[in-house]
Amino acid sequence: MELLSGWGGTVLYLAFFFVLIYFLMIRPQKKQQQQHKSLVESLQTGDEVVTAGGIHGLVVKKKEKTVVISVDRDVNLELELTAVARIIKATTAIEEAKTVEKEAE
Numbered sequence: 001m002e003l004l005s006g007w008g009g010t011v012l013y014l015a016f017f018f019v020l021i022y023f024l025m026i027r028p029q030k031k032q033q034q035q036h037k038s039l040v041e042s043l044q045t046g047d048e049v050v051t052a053g054g055i056h057g058l059v060v061k062k063k064e065k066t067v068v069i070s071v072d073r074d075v076n077l078e079l080e081l082t083a084v085a086r087i088i089k090a091t092t093a094i095e096e097a098k099t100v101e102k103e104a105e
Contacts, residue, residue: 040081043067048088051079056088 043049047059049069057069060076068078 036082039087040084042090043081043084043087044090047090049084050086050088051083052085053083 043059043062045059045062048056049059049067050056051069055069055071055077057071057077059067060070061068062081065081066078067081067084068076070076
């Protein structure tokens with residue numbers, strides 16, 4: 001009987017350990033991956049972005065797996081979509097600002 005209770009305790013301890021690992025590591029990582037996926041899907045031409053390497057640029061063209069960003073007048077970079085870390089200014093915000101400026105005139 002003592003052997004069974006010892007094994008039962010060990011199994012319970014391991015189960016608790018895996019549940020703890022799930023809630024502390026796996027679940028937040030999946031949530032972050034989903035947020036990045038939705039960010040990449042919402043990416044549009046005209047958005048200002050920052051890449052994982054810290055490069056700031058304007059989205060010129062979005063392809064299936066890559067994005068072309070303009071860093072300077074004659075400098076365009078083609079990067080993987082996963083390299084986009086965040087969107088600084090979305091196209092809709094820029095369009096709204098232009099609309100407000102036109103109304104003010």
